[in-house]
Amino acid sequence: MADRNYIHGYSSQEQERLVDQARVLDQFIFENIDLSDVDHLLEVGSGVCAQTVLILERYPNIRITCIEYDERQIEAAQQHVLSNPNYSDRITLIHADATDLKLADDQFDAAYICWVLEHVPDPVSILKETRRLLKPGAAAYLTEVAHNNLHLEPHTPSAMKLWQQIIDTQAALGGNANIGFQLSNLCAAAGFDSIQTWPKNMFFDRTQAEHRDTLLNYWNGLIASNFDVLLEQGVGSHEEFNSVMEKVEELRKDPNAVFSYAFIQAKAIA
Numbered sequence: 001m002a003d004r005n006y007i008h009g010y011s012s013q014e015q016e017r018l019v020d021q022a023r024v025l026d027q028f029i030f031e032n033i034d035l036s037d038v039d040h041l042l043e044v045g046s047g048v049c050a051q052t053v054l055i056l057e058r059y060p061n062i063r064i065t066c067i068e069y070d071e072r073q074i075e076a077a078q079q080h081v082l083s084n085p086n087y088s089d090r091i092t093l094i095h096a097d098a099t100d101l102k103l104a105d106d107q108f109d110a111a112y113i114c115w116v117l118e119h120v121p122d123p124v125s126i127l128k129e130t131r132r133l134l135k136p137g138a139a140a141y142l143t144e145v146a147h148n149n150l151h152l153e154p155h156t157p158s159a160m161k162l163w164q165q166i167i168d169t170q171a172a173l174g175g176n177a178n179i180g181f182q183l184s185n186l187c188a189a190a191g192f193d194s195i196q197t198w199p200k201n202m203f204f205d206r207t208q209a210e211h212r213d214t215l216l217n218y219w220n221g222l223i224a225s226n227f228d229v230l231l232e233q234g235v236g237s238h239e240e241f242n243s244v245m246e247k248v249e250e251l252r253k254d255p256n257a258v259f260s261y262a263f264i265q266a267k268a269i270a
Contacts, residue, residue: 180264
């Protein structure tokens with residue numbers, strides 16, 4: 001994917017955030033994903049291999065071929081993951097465009113795509129190429145954002161305004177922060193069969209205060225990761241962003257706060 005399509009940027013702080021994000025959302029993402037019978041997995045858009053590590057830890061016999069376009073993400077993955085002897089012999093990292101992979105047909109037992117399609121202008125092309133590489137009957141597992149599912153209490157107008165600005169800016173960059181709602185249609189357009197989709201709800205109030213605070217802290221970092229690109233696009237100002245972060249901090253300290261969000265997952269058969 002090109003620079004202009006990735007709203008979070010490629011700073012070292014962002015790469016660390018991706019690793020932290022993977023750990024925070026681990027329990028939600030993998031609850032309905034079963035790779036226990038998979039020998040060779042294709043991961044599309046592997047980034048810094050934050051998700052890759054979680055899969056390797058869960059499935060000690062799995063091998064993963066990772067596809068990543070950006071050289072900075074590849075460099076980070078090589079430094080922090082491929083240099084680890086616990087993982088290096090089970091990962092093949094390929095620098096390539098996911099819409100045109102120079103790999104043979106029908107060779108992977110499953111595919112995994114997480115937080116990738118939201119950033120690309122032509123997700124169907126990626127899904128078609130992914131399907132080509134899967135063995136007949138193999139499953140592709142997709143996880144994507146659906147930002148309009150966010151709900152906060154107490155209502156925080158400045159934070160919700162900024163959230164909408166993030167959605168709009170991502171659209172202007174060629175992405176889609178609500179692409180999760182389209183997963184079924186995209187998979188069908190790519191030729192997949194037996195498509196299943198489901199929301200993954202994260203609802204936390206005072207009865208689960210520790211989890212709520214963890215998710216609010218994660219969301220805080222997610223918002224901040226967009227600031228540089230928003231400013232480059234002429235959206236908002238440092239003062240406005242600082243004000244929003246103060247409001248979010250107030251929300252985190254409120255014992256009656258509610259955080260609710262649902263991303264979307266899909267399973268489709270090649």
